[in-house]
Amino acid sequence: MARYVVVTATDTGVGKTLVSTGLARALVAAGERVVAIKPFETGLVGDERGDGEALAAATGQVEPRRALVRLRDPLTPALAAEREGVVLDVAAVTARIRGLAAGFDTAIVEGAGGVLSPLTWTADIVSLARDLGAKHVVLVAADKLGTLSLTHTAVKCLVDAGLTPSAIVLSAPSSPDLSTGTNAAVLRRRLAGHGAVAENIIELPRVTSDEEAARVLAKLPPAGGQ
Ligand SMILES: Nc1ncnc2c1ncn2[C@@H]1O[C@H](COP(=O)(O)OP(=O)(O)OP(=O)(O)O)[C@@H](O)[C@H]1O
Ligand SMILES: [Mg+2]
Secondary structure, eight states: OOEEEEEEESSTTSSHHHHHHHHHHHHHHTTOOEEEEOSEEOSOOTTOOOHHHHHHHHHTOSSOSSOSEEOSSSSOHHHHHHHHTOOOOHHHHHHHHHHHHTTOSEEEEEOSSSTTOOSSSSOOHHHHHHHHTOSEEEEEEESSTTHHHHHHHHHHHHHHTTOOOSEEEEEOOSSOOTTTTTHHHHHHHHTGGGTHHHHTEEEEOOOSSHHHHHHHHTTSGGGTTO
C-alpha cells in the first residue's frame, strides 16, 4: 500500500505546489514510484493548466494528469462548487485517491489553501489526511513576518487532529522582510514541546526550478525513508 504524504500550508500561495513537485522529484531520484495528486483545485478556466498538471509533470505519471476536481471560481472548493452547482463527494474523491495510489510507493497529496480551508462544508485537508491515514504531513509556510503565529496555529490544529507534521518548510517570499531567515530558529524554540517537528523545520530559499527545490527537500523525513 502506498504511503501518503499530505502537503498543506498556513495559507494559499505559499509554496505547496513547489514543495510537492520538489519532494516528488527527490523521491523519484531516490528510486521510488511516486504519484502526486491534487484532489481539489479552483480558479481554473476551461482547460487552463494548474497544480494538478504541474504535479503530473514532476513524476511523469500516466494518471492523474490534472486535479481530480477542477472548479472555475478562485474561491475555496466548497464555495466554488456551490456556485457551479457541483455536489462534491469527498468519500468518492478519497476512494479515487486510493485507487490512483495503488501500486506506488508514495502518493503525494496537495491540499487547497490552508489547513482548515473548506473542501466541502464538512471536510478539509485535515479530515482528508486522517481518512487517508497519512504517514507524513508537510506544512508549508512563507518565511515572512506573520508566519510565527500562522505556523504555530496550524501545527496546533494538526496536532489536535493526531497529525503532528513531520516537517515544516519555510519558503522564501519574493519580497523578503527583516524576519526572513529568522523564523526557522524562532519556530524551533517555540515548537520545542512538539518533539520531532522542531527538528525538521527547513528553509527553502528562492529557487528557479523543481530540481533545485528537490535538492533542499531531499533532507525532509518523507524523503529519508522514514
Ligand atoms: N522558495 C521559492 N522560490 C521560488 N518561487 C517560489 C518559492 N516559494 C513559492 N514560490 C512561487 O510562489 C508562487 C506560489 O507558490 P505555489 O504555487 O507553490 O503555492 P501554493 O501554496 O501551491 O498555492 P495554491 O494555494 O494556489 O495551491 C509560485 O509561483 C511559486 O513558484
Ligand atoms: Mg498549489
